[in-house]
Amino acid sequence: MTTLAPWLSSQTRDQTRDKGARLGRHLGLAVALASLPLGLGCADDGAGTSDDEVGQDGETESSTSADTTSEDGTETNGETEAEASTDSSDTEAETETETGQEPYPGDRPEDWCPDGPDGDCPDDPEAPLRVGVAVLDLEPDCYESWDDVAGNGTYDDEDDFNDCGCDRLCPGEADYPGPDEGEGDGQFQRIFMAGFQNNRPAAGVRGADLGLVGEGDGIGCRAMVLDQGETRVAIVAIDTVGYFYDEVVAIRELLEPQNVDYLIVHSTHNHEGPDTMGLWGESFGQNGFDPDYRIQVRTTIAAAVTQAIGELTEVGTLTVGRGDASQASLGDADKGIRNVSNDTRDPFVVDPDIDVLHFADTEGETITTLINYASHPEAMADDNNLITSDYVHALRKTVESGSTWTQAEGVEGLGGTAVFISGALGGMMTPLGIQTDSPDGDTWSTGEFEKADTIGQLLGELTVAAVEDGEVIENPRLQFANQSMFIEIINDGFKLLFMLGIFDREVFEMNGGQYVQTQMGVVEIGPVRMVTVPGELLPELAVGGYDGSQMFTAEVPLLDPNNDNPPNLDDAPEGPYLKDRLDSPYTWIIGLGNDQLGYIIPEYDFVLGFPAYLSEADGDHYEETNSIGPQMADVVAQETQKLVDFIDWL
Numbered sequence: 081m082t083t084l085a086p087w088l089s090s091q092t093r094d095q096t097r098d099k100g101a102r103l104g105r106h107l108g109l110a111v112a113l114a115s116l117p118l119g120l121g122c123a124d125d126g127a128g129t130s131d132d133e134v135g136q137d138g139e140t141e142s143s144t145s146a147d148t149t150s151e152d153g154t155e156t157n158g159e160t161e162a163e164a165s166t167d168s169s170d171t172e173a174e175t176e177t178e179t180g181q182e183p184y185p186g187d188r189p190e191d192w193c194p195d196g197p198d199g200d201c202p203d204d205p206e207a208p209l210r211v212g213v214a215v216l217d218l219e220p221d222c223y224e225s226w227d228d229v230a231g232n233g234t235y236d237d238e239d240d241f242n243d244c245g246c247d248r249l250c251p252g253e254a255d256y257p258g259p260d261e262g263e264g265d266g267q268f269q270r271i272f273m274a275g276f277q278n279n280r281p282a283a284g285v286r287g288a289d290l291g292l293v294g295e296g297d298g299i300g301c302r303a304m305v306l307d308q309g310e311t312r313v314a315i316v317a318i319d320t321v322g323y324f325y326d327e328v329v330a331i332r333e334l335l336e337p338q339n340v341d342y343l344i345v346h347s348t349h350n351h352e353g354p355d356t357m358g359l360w361g362e363s364f365g366q367n368g369f370d371p372d373y374r375i376q377v378r379t380t381i382a383a384a385v386t387q388a389i390g391e392l393t394e395v396g397t398l399t400v401g402r403g404d405a406s407q408a409s410l411g412d413a414d415k416g417i418r419n420v421s422n423d424t425r426d427p428f429v430v431d432p433d434i435d436v437l438h439f440a441d442t443e444g445e446t447i448t449t450l451i452n453y454a455s456h457p458e459a460m461a462d463d464n465n466l467i468t469s470d471y472v473h474a475l476r477k478t479v480e481s482g483s484t485w486t487q488a489e490g491v492e493g494l495g496g497t498a499v500f501i502s503g504a505l506g507g508m509m510t511p512l513g514i515q516t517d518s519p520d521g522d523t524w525s526t527g528e529f530e531k532a533d534t535i536g537q538l539l540g541e542l543t544v545a546a547v548e549d550g551e552v553i554e555n556p557r558l559q560f561a562n563q564s565m566f567i568e569i570i571n572d573g574f575k576l577l578f579m580l581g582i583f584d585r586e587v588f589e590m591n592g593g594q595y596v597q598t599q600m601g602v603v604e605i606g607p608v609r610m611v612t613v614p615g616e617l618l619p620e621l622a623v624g625g626y627d628g629s630q631m632f633t634a635e636v637p638l639l640d641p642n643n644d645n646p647p648n649l650d651d652a653p654e655g656p657y658l659k660d661r662l663d664s665p666y667t668w669i670i671g672l673g674n675d676q677l678g679y680i681i682p683e684y685d686f687v688l689g690f691p692a693y694l695s696e697a698d699g700d701h702y703e704e705t706n707s708i709g710p711q712m713a714d715v716v717a718q719e720t721q722k723l724v725d726f727i728d729w730l
Contacts, residue, residue, distance in 0.1 A: 192561035193311040204309030212391035213448040222246035223271035272368040274321035275351025276462035283465040291529025303384035308558040319469040322676030326585040334382040351458035396442035401550030403434035403542035406632035416633035421455040425700040429625035446496030454503030459511040459532040471536035478540025488519030506616030556606030566595040570709025602723040609664035612673025626652040645699025647685040679703035686710040
């Protein structure tokens with residue numbers, strides 16, 4: 081059994097690529113579970129669901145009804161969002177469409193537009209593309225602050241909390257309005273922060289006086305609605321660690337009056353905000369997703385989408401661009417990508433693309449800029465207790481209003497509202513383990529707001545340049561297709577978390593195993609194709625790079641010579657990789673899109689420790705302990721291909 085040391089000094093995190101730096105991010109499910117005397121079964125490396133095993137209607141191979149058993153053992157009718165939709169594959173294959181198009185030769189997806197399985201989003205080639213955007217705050221409505229006397233990021237006996245109620249305003253302060261809920265009751269009203277250790281309560285929101293560009297930081301919900309004719313797609317980015325598909329389904333029900341054909345809720349995977357998955361409560365076995373905050377997140381997302389619909393504006397100019405994050409090295413070609421991001425799992429593979437869609441109105445004024453880039457928002461690491469969106473804050477701020485340095489000259493922003501989406505950031509795309517040089521001549525370390533701000537501003541400047549050098553798209557067409565599916569829970573640690581109610585979502589008993597329902601989708605906007613991936617995809621599954629072609633740095637080798645259990649690259653898959661499958665000039669991956677099922681790892685390098693999933697194997701195999709199972713890489717590849725094939729036909 082591996083002995084883990086999850087909390088390293090800032091110096092160690094910044095100057096090494098050792099195991100501890102890779103582990104100090106999720107409170108090691110492995111740490112918490114490996115210490116328990118669990119009699120869980122042996123690991124099952126069987127595949128997850130496929131169309132042959134579990135159909136879209138939820139039936140198993142041996143069952144003639146759709147009845148399933150939910151997590152609490154009660155019988156249900158098995159109806160899922162997939163069943164609620166019309167099964168378009170029942171359409172007679174011999175019948176040509178009204179336009180004379182040949183019928184689709186395979187099984188159609190669950191839903192799509194234009195046209196759709198019910199014909200309720202008819203194609204209108206002459207309709208203009210419209211876009212609306214809204215930003216709403218996601219800071220929890222109720223929590224109290226505290227003082228970290230011990231300085232270790234966790235709430236201990238020697239620490240003090242400020243019993244000032246939900247508004248955190250105490251008697252004697254200038255803006256004190258009087259007592260509010262929870263004030264003076266002797267109870268610590270806590271909101272637990274996600275991504276690292278348990279028992280890390282939030283102490284407040286980062287202030288304007290911290291770092292380079294602290295003003296306006298915090299966490300938010302940014303909703304973009306795309307509308308063309310009768311097709312309406314909402315893409316929502318929330319500054320949280322992850323968000324389950326069951327929550328997305330609940331929000332879709334709230335939005336039924338708004339005629340949204342497809343809602344995508346994406347978590348940026350921020351490690352410096354509230355727990356929205358349940359994993360980081362006071363201690364292992366205690367759910368950290370506050371019930372009131374859970375309702376707040378749902379209603380805020382629905383409100384943001386509704387507000388964005390009210391702001392729909394005709395797009396006069398759509399510009400698509402692509403930047404290269406390895407150019408944020410300030411001319412240090414050897415350092416390259418490692419000025420802003422790192423890979424802490426062998427092989428060293430990076431996707432440096434900063435993909436951008438810029439929407440301007442008919443007067444040429446910016447409406448919104450959509451940005452896609454892959455690296456964990458965790459530059460502030462585990463000792464921070466202030467709510468922040470990490471480097472994403474400075475990136476968005478730069479794109480909107482420009483960059484600000486203490487000595488160097490900044491760039492002007494584009495105006496409008498920036499929406500950021502994380503890409504293939506698994507395995508482990510992170511700002512940990514590096515030091516960041518700034519144009520001011522400073523070098524910043526992990527846990528310093530200046531590091532997060534420097535990374536964000538450098539990436540933001542590259543985003544602005546990508547738009548300025550971008551390609552204007554004439555008459556862009558909006559279309560999408562999506563498909564729900566059932567994924568088997570192979571990870572014994574995850575099974576325990578479901579049993580304890582830490583992961584609070586429906587579990588289906590079928591085929592002798594336990595499954596969750598999730599969904600993938602492809603959205604196309606002109607030459608841009610985006611695929612939603614329900615977890616943290618390792619970048620090599622997106623771009624390959626096993627030959628060293630995706631390193632973008634000379635500071636480290638492809639394989640760490642100190643790795644005592646390196647991957648055998650002779651066994652690595654040859655492709656096509658996920659971006660190849662998207663088969664478009666501009667390919668995006670929406671990581672943690674509509675779900676968070678953990679790391680998605682190439683099967684050739686999916687190595688388990690003992691006990692399986694509860695302890696990591698030697699070498700770089702932390703991610704396996706936080707993965708639903710080894711089948712996910714193949715599921716993502718195959719489902720993406722099916723959706724792309726249909727979009728090509730559509």
